[in-house]
Amino acid sequence: MANMKRPGRGVAAMTSLAAAILAAAPAAAAPPTTGFAIVTQTEDGQPIPRSAGLPYAPKNLPDRIVLTPGADPARDMAVAYRTDTAQAESQAQIAVSVDGPTLEEKALLVTGTSLPVDSSYGRALYHQVRFTDLTPDTVYAYRVKGAAGWSEWHQFRTAAAEAKPFRFLYLGDIQNGILTYASRVIRQAFHAHGDIRLTLHAGDLVGQRDDLDHDDEWGEWNQAGGHHYAMVPQLPATGNHEYVDHILPGGTESRRLGPYWPAQFALPSNGVDPVKATTYYVDYQGVRFIILDGTAAIDLGSMEQQTAWLDATLAASKANWNVVLFHQPVFTCARPNDTAAVKAAWKPVFDRRKVDLVLQGHDHCYSRLTSEAGRAAGTKVRADGGIQGPVYLVSVTGSKMYRLNTRAPNQPDKVAEATELYQIVDVEPRRLKFRTFTATGSLYDGFDLERTAAGNRLSEISESTIAARTCKGEIGPDGGLCVATGK
Template identity: 30%
Template sequence: MRSRVAMTVTMVLAALLLPVPSGVAASSGFTRILLTSTATPATSQYVSWSRSRAASGQRVVTVAPDGTVRTSPAVRKTGTTKRTAGSTQYRYVARVSGLTPSTRYRYRIVSGSTVSSWRTFRTAPRAGEPFTLLSFGDTQVDNAGVPESTIDRAVKRYPSGELMLQAGDVVNKPWVGREWADLHRALTPSGQSRSWISSIGNHEQCKVPGPCRSGSARGFRSYFQGASNGFDGQRRTWFRVDHGPARIIVLDSFGSDLKRQRAFLIDSLRTNRRAWSIVLMHRGPFAARGDRDNAEIRRWFLGPLEKYGADLVLSGHDHSYARATKAGVTYVTSVSGPKYYDTSAKDFRENGARRVKWAERTSTFQALRITPTTLRLRAVVSHRAKGAKPATAVGRTLDLFTLRR
């Protein structure tokens, strides 16, 4: 027993001392640190970061509660450029594997004599264990303002929220460096202790009117590491993640490969052995804005969603709040930034869906408590602009519902 305790103490001391050469303090040489989910987040974790210059031999050191130390090498990603994302960032990612579900790990990034401060993350629970996630619609503009306060408010109110979902349009003009800087400010510190999963929007990939530069969404693809599921022809902007009792299926609703994504969606829904199927996409099958018609999304995705039993579809794009139901599927559209559109039931009504809740000029975050038998969503108001409807105060519940197995 004494030897086992001594071994654990030695392992912890090694983890604390190994990364830091004598006389070297923790450095800020690693920026824009972000955790994102692998396909198997109960046993693995992506850690990504930026450097101002290229460096080899970078790694992530993790320490388990029992003192076990792991070292995971980093690989260099396609970084950003000043032309396509407003700044030159050398981007790296490490996959930390061999982890235990529902376990909190300490981690730090190491590169020669440069080390980061210690941070923590918690692995996902097993399929039968409940968890809480937080979801957000478009941030898009003024990320250092309303979106930042929305995220901070959500984390403060729900500190057990261990997974963050975002429905795309993380920036407005992808070639403007300040917008990415503001976004990472909004994602800090939550993105360094919780995994973020984001569906790509139209703005990140310049599917917008007027001049736009993104280098094929280079900024988004550099910063957000998508999971890989081994599906034929899969791109890293659409994937699935199994987290606790939920399978989260992420789609690129402005992609040029919607037919292939349809096949992936069908496969993901049919093979799901988890209790719940949650689909995240930037624009959903029904537009919450009166002058829009999401016919293309309905053409490719609505049939599989209904036929193969999706439970919840989370989306953004329309800069308002709406909840609707059709054929047993619940659709929630939301916004977390300060850009708003007027809302309408037109596209829902004309295509067989029933809109049951709405709000406009109102930012929210959604807290989802997911167990093997219930999925409970609470939408909380985080900001109200002039003319906001209905008159729900900041901090109060705008919408609340429960799905049951």
């Protein structure tokens, strides 16, 4: 987190295990001469559990298989996967799926690009393959290749070419307790809610912030989502933790995108310079999803370009609904101040272009905000005239939790402390149903947006939700000291 207290990170000196790995690495797989130190604690000082051996080392079979959409996911999809260096070429097979075990006969071979990433495990290759000219609303099967053979067949359905009801999952920061805690939230979402067609990540997928070895965190991230990431297109936004701190020659502190992002995600590249690797949009069955890079906008000087691109991309949208995804929230629920730069630049665009949902993370709490005026007045007042402007959400999936700021408890809508959450959104051409669930699958919050001639009307849900979760005690890492007033 950029401006929150950041206790000293626990980093092991080069362990004998790491040294042994480096010594044993073949010449072709040699890591950079600077070597890597393995991170053993979260930034909050919590130990990261590690099993013996090399659980996340690259192998001769594919792993870290992540599906991403093209700009038109009715016709284009892409996959990224990882192998050891023995598999030099990026190779996938794809076929329209059938009900019998005859995929190999019909499969087409598709090749792509390969990108090396070095860690204490040595060199890995991340391969990316793009599937183009697909048929809309069709189930495809694909598999990817390592030196020892193919992965299992994974299936996905292309989007329909027209607006059609579908369901997507929105996750806040995973970042800490990735496998320990966040995995159960992700798996609960997929277990309890069938046919999720997209997953949106609001940034800080992992905790990396420096040049040390965070390979295991990406291993945990992939293990947490597992085959769901290979079947369901992922729409990630960068958080500040996808960037690593970087000292410029003059001593100025800066940031640069970490090495895993461009390797792990084969994104559409239809965003804006100079942040094409981290900004993009996707049209899916009547929804335009626009993904922005808050860190690059705030800290690296691309706010002006991103704002102009956001405005143009919204202006050109023919979708029924427009959803914007990024990390640093306009309205904070934990930090003492709202994110001024984002609020000044992007909120006017959201208002003018009538964005429906603004999905964010970063604050490690939950917040739904429907009325800025109500929040400013500290009342539960609804939006003026019953016409709803953009609805602002902040959520969190992993184990790092922050206490609510002084404004959040008085705002019109529900908030939460120390609660791991996931959000299920059901989209119809004129109705959007937003539901927030806890890690155990309890309904926590929800609303419906209905499109009328005058604009969106918001209604609260009739289903019962569990009580608001706020904490009487301290909020510790992993929620250990929090006493919630709710369930």
